Amino acid sequence: xxxxxxxxxxxxxxxxxxxxxxxxxxxxxxxxxxxxxxxxxxxxxxxxxxxxxxxxxxxxxxxxxxxxxxxxxxxxxx
Amino acid sequence: xxxxxxxxxxxxxxxxxxxxxxxxxxxxxxxxxxxxxxxxxxxxxxxxxxxxxxxxxxxxxxxxxxxxxxxxxxxxxxxxxxxxxxxxxxxxxxxxxxxxxxxxxxxxxxxxxxxxxxxxxxxxxxxxxxxxxxxxxxxxxxxxxxxxxxxxxxxxxxxxxxxxxxxxxxxxxxxxxxxxxxxxxxxxxxxxxxxxxxxxxxxxxxxxxxxxxxxxxxxxxxxxxxxxxxxxxxxxxxxxxxxxxxxxxxxxxxxxxxxxxxxxxxxxxxxxxxxxxxxxxxxxxxxxxxxxxxxxxxxxxxxxxxxxxxxxxxxxxxxxxxxxxxxxxxxxxxxxxxxxxxxxxxxxxxxxxxxxxxxxxxxxxxxxxxxxxxxxxxxxxxxxxxxxxxxxxxxxxxxxxxxxxxxxxxxxxxxxxxxxxxxxxxxxxxxxxxxxxxxxxxxxxxxxxxxxxxxxxxxxxxxxxxxxxxxxxxxxxxxxxxxxxxxxxxxxxxxxxxxxxxxxxxxxxxxxxxxxxxxxx
Numbered sequence: 001x002x003x004x005x006x007x008x009x010x011x012x013x014x015x016x017x018x019x020x021x022x023x024x025x026x027x028x029x030x031x032x033x034x035x036x037x038x039x040x041x042x043x044x045x046x047x048x049x050x051x052x053x054x055x056x057x058x059x060x061x062x063x064x065x066x067x068x069x070x071x072x073x074x075x076x077x078x
Numbered sequence: 079x080x081x082x083x084x085x086x087x088x089x090x091x092x093x094x095x096x097x098x099x100x101x102x103x104x105x106x107x108x109x110x111x112x113x114x115x116x117x118x119x120x121x122x123x124x125x126x127x128x129x130x131x132x133x134x135x136x137x138x139x140x141x142x143x144x145x146x147x148x149x150x151x152x153x154x155x156x157x158x159x160x161x162x163x164x165x166x167x168x169x170x171x172x173x174x175x176x177x178x179x180x181x182x183x184x185x186x187x188x189x190x191x192x193x194x195x196x197x198x199x200x201x202x203x204x205x206x207x208x209x210x211x212x213x214x215x216x217x218x219x220x221x222x223x224x225x226x227x228x229x230x231x232x233x234x235x236x237x238x239x240x241x242x243x244x245x246x247x248x249x250x251x252x253x254x255x256x257x258x259x260x261x262x263x264x265x266x267x268x269x270x271x272x273x274x275x276x277x278x279x280x281x282x283x284x285x286x287x288x289x290x291x292x293x294x295x296x297x298x299x300x301x302x303x304x305x306x307x308x309x310x311x312x313x314x315x316x317x318x319x320x321x322x323x324x325x326x327x328x329x330x331x332x333x334x335x336x337x338x339x340x341x342x343x344x345x346x347x348x349x350x351x352x353x354x355x356x357x358x359x360x361x362x363x364x365x366x367x368x369x370x371x372x373x374x375x376x377x378x379x380x381x382x383x384x385x386x387x388x389x390x391x392x393x394x395x396x397x398x399x400x401x402x403x404x405x406x407x408x409x410x411x412x413x414x415x416x417x418x419x420x421x422x423x424x425x426x427x428x429x430x431x432x433x434x435x436x437x438x439x440x441x442x443x444x445x446x447x448x449x450x451x452x453x454x455x456x457x458x459x460x461x462x463x464x465x466x467x468x469x470x471x472x473x474x475x476x477x478x479x480x481x482x483x484x485x486x487x488x489x490x491x492x493x494x495x496x497x498x499x500x501x502x503x504x505x506x507x508x509x510x511x512x513x514x515x516x517x518x519x520x521x522x523x524x525x526x527x528x529x530x531x532x533x534x535x536x537x538x539x540x541x542x543x544x545x546x547x548x549x550x551x552x553x554x555x556x557x558x559x560x561x562x563x564x565x566x567x568x569x570x571x572x573x574x575x576x577x578x579x580x581x582x583x584x585x586x587x588x589x590x591x592x593x594x595x596x597x598x599x
Contacts, residue, residue: 018197028145048156051163063245066167
């Protein structure tokens, strides 16, 4: 048990030491965090809903919606 | 602008923008990871600490690009769900399975071994570190494999059965999907082109170091490795490109005809080396297709089938379903008018299926399903009104193909010249013209890479899935305004990201170049 704990502690220490010793990496991690925040917390949440996932409750309804869309094929324009 | 561009065009523009920005980062990650692994292998083999310094320098540049590029591809998946929901549903698990595998591979292999690459110096053994570096390189390429398997299925849909009840294509043969001949060529072509791109990047940066007379020894060593790596990459890119051309001739002959601006094909068809597309040319008219044409005799027949006597169909031939056999007989297959009729029959049968389903008439459902399946291979043609709608934009495809080939030829020459200079004329390595040649080659290789994707993706229009779904049927019920908004958000976001990458890279290169790269702290 203690061997497993030691291993986990070593892995954690490996990452902590690695992050501490970064130079260029710090600004890169900042860039990654900002980018992921924009992608998932802003773009995905407010601009990119899963149309079929959010508009319909079941796969059968989604299939019917797509079937109707492909039968009618109304090309959406403003 | 709104009057001209509808939601389909804006969604396509947005997808193209996102994919092209994403592809700025990906090939550099693919190629540079291997170059770094090669350099580290030299370090481990020789034990020379200078190579450790050189490896760390390029590894940091790899890390900057990796950090800037990571997750930019996820936005493409968002767009599938929002703008292309009909398509997303229709492709079912065929697209989902490779992307899920890609996600797992990317997360576990790259995330684990990239950490060892960057944090593991002096903490793990040399050999373990080297193994992690190579596994990162392999993981990066494997990620690309699954993305390209998904893309190849759109170009050559195989290994599935359409189910009108689920309205999805259900995978019935994973091996056929994974080892799709289009996918294999596409994968190796993309990976080796990434090698070329990364090699030119290393050549360019090394040339800058030589020009500034900083870390000259590092620059010379890097230049030599990059030139060999680039030459091998270019030869393999050309070889796999040749394989791709054969596949395109087989499964997407219309794309090949558009690449050549070829309307009326021949046995022993020549290849256009130089020429200009006549913008007034339309299928079926008598206008000249290519102006100022200089051709390579038999070139296209050899490219398409490795046989100078092969018949290569042009746009008019394909529309009419005409081909000439090896024996010289003219035979007719399915014309585009036939295909449109079959596609409309499939759509009509699908409509009957929906009505029978609502009425609970299982016998009528079975009959309608049988009719859908009988005509399904041309389902997408049911959305076209006339055959000409199935012709891709000829000029863009034609010119992009030539940009790719000419830039590729230039880069091949560049690597040969650099290797000659590195081994036989080392004094030339001090000439500023050579340094600037290396530096200006950096944008050339990116243009070459992007042009290749334009050929692949514009050349397959109007299909989002070859023969089965045209782009305009794949679109969601979204407004043009919402797509325009996100288009501009992406344009700004990606431009900032690219500016950040270039800025961080330039600052790092400048700072590192003022120290001794071969003696890192």
